[in-house]
Amino acid sequence: MAKNTVSTALACGLTLSLVGCVTTAPPVITTNNYNVDSKTYQATGKSERIKTIVLHYTVSDNERSIKTLTTGNVSAHYLILDKDDNKIYNLVPESERAWHAGDGGFSGRTILNDTSIGIEIVNSGIKPEYRDALKNGTLDYRPYHHYVEFDELQIKKVAQLVQDIAARYDISPKNIIGHADMAPSRKIDPGAKFPWKRLYVDYGIGAWYDEFDKQFLLNQEAFESATIPEIKQAFRQYGYQINDTDTWDEASRDVVYAFQLHFRPQQPTGNMDSETYAILQALNQKYAGKDDFY
Numbered sequence: 001m002a003k004n005t006v007s008t009a010l011a012c013g014l015t016l017s018l019v020g021c022v023t024t025a026p027p028v029i030t031t032n033n034y035n036v037d038s039k040t041y042q043a044t045g046k047s048e049r050i051k052t053i054v055l056h057y058t059v060s061d062n063e064r065s066i067k068t069l070t071t072g073n074v075s076a077h078y079l080i081l082d083k084d085d086n087k088i089y090n091l092v093p094e095s096e097r098a099w100h101a102g103d104g105g106f107s108g109r110t111i112l113n114d115t116s117i118g119i120e121i122v123n124s125g126i127k128p129e130y131r132d133a134l135k136n137g138t139l140d141y142r143p144y145h146h147y148v149e150f151d152e153l154q155i156k157k158v159a160q161l162v163q164d165i166a167a168r169y170d171i172s173p174k175n176i177i178g179h180a181d182m183a184p185s186r187k188i189d190p191g192a193k194f195p196w197k198r199l200y201v202d203y204g205i206g207a208w209y210d211e212f213d214k215q216f217l218l219n220q221e222a223f224e225s226a227t228i229p230e231i232k233q234a235f236r237q238y239g240y241q242i243n244d245t246d247t248w249d250e251a252s253r254d255v256v257y258a259f260q261l262h263f264r265p266q267q268p269t270g271n272m273d274s275e276t277y278a279i280l281q282a283l284n285q286k287y288a289g290k291d292d293f294y
C-alpha cells in the first residue's frame with residue numbers, strides 16, 4: 001500500500017506539468033448531501049433498526065444467570081437480578097446483536113436477534129414443586145399458580161429500562177413482547193406472573209386492550225360463528241406466527257397459550273374460547289396495522 005502511494009505520487013509529480021495530477025487521497029464520507037438546485041437533500045426513507053423488545057426469565061439464580069449469559073452461546077443486552085443492588089446490568093451493547101431470541105418471529109419479522117433488544121429477568125419460572133409435572137408429560141399448559149412471582153423491585157427496573165429503550169427507538173407498543181409470543185412452541189417465558197397489564201396501566205408500556213371493547217365484542221358472540229381459519233387470521237393480524245391448518249393442533253394451541261400468558265394470564269389453558277377471541281379482536285381494533293414494516 002505504502003509502495004503504491006509513493007509510486008503514484010512520483011508519477012503524479014513527473015506528469016504534473018503535462019496532464020495534471022490525479023489525487024491519491026481516499027474519498028471523504030460526508031453527511032452534508034450534494035446540493036441540487038441550491039437545496040440539500042437528506043433521506044427521509046429510513047427508520048430505526050431496533051423494532052422489538054423481548055422479555056425473558058432466566059430459570060436460574062443471580063450467579064448462574066450471569067455466568068450463563070456471559071460465557072456461553074446465549075446472551076442478552078440487559079440482565080435484571082433479583083437483588084436490591086440498584087443496578088441494571090448491560091451485558092451486550094445495544095449496537096451489537098445479543099443471542100437471546102432464537103427461531104421464531106413476530107409482526108412479520110423473523111431472526112429477531114437482528115432487530116430486537118433482549119432483557120433477561122432472574123426468576124425461577126415454574127415453582128419447584130410443580131416441575132415434575134411437565135417432565136412426566138402430565139400437564140401440557142401450566143396454570144397461573146404454577147409460576148413464580150417477580151420481585152417488585154425487578155418490575156420497577158424493567159419498567160424504567162423498557163420505557164427508555166422504547167422511547168429511544170420509537171418501538172410500537174405491540175412489539176414489546178415476551179419470548180413465548182415470538183416462539184410459542186419452544187418458550188413460555190416470561191410466564192403468567194409477568195405483569196403486562198400493570199406495566200401498561202402504571203407506566204404506559206406495551207399493548208393492552210380496552211375492557212369496554214372486549215365486553216362489546218364478547219356480547220356480539222363472534223366466536224360462536226367464527227371459523228378456525230378466521231380466528232387464526234386474527235392472530236396473524238396481531239403479529240403471531242400461526243400455521244394455516246383448520247384444526248387446533250398442538251402448534252396452534254401453543255400460540256393460544258402464549259397469547260393467554262400475555263393477555264389473560266390468570267387463565268392460560270391453550271384452548272381457544274370466546275373471551276380469548278374477544279381480547280384478540282379488541283387488540284386488533286386498537287393496534288393492528290400500526291407497524292413500520294420497512
Ligand SMILES: [Zn+2]
Pocket residue numbers: 055056057100179187189
Ligand atoms: Zn427466553
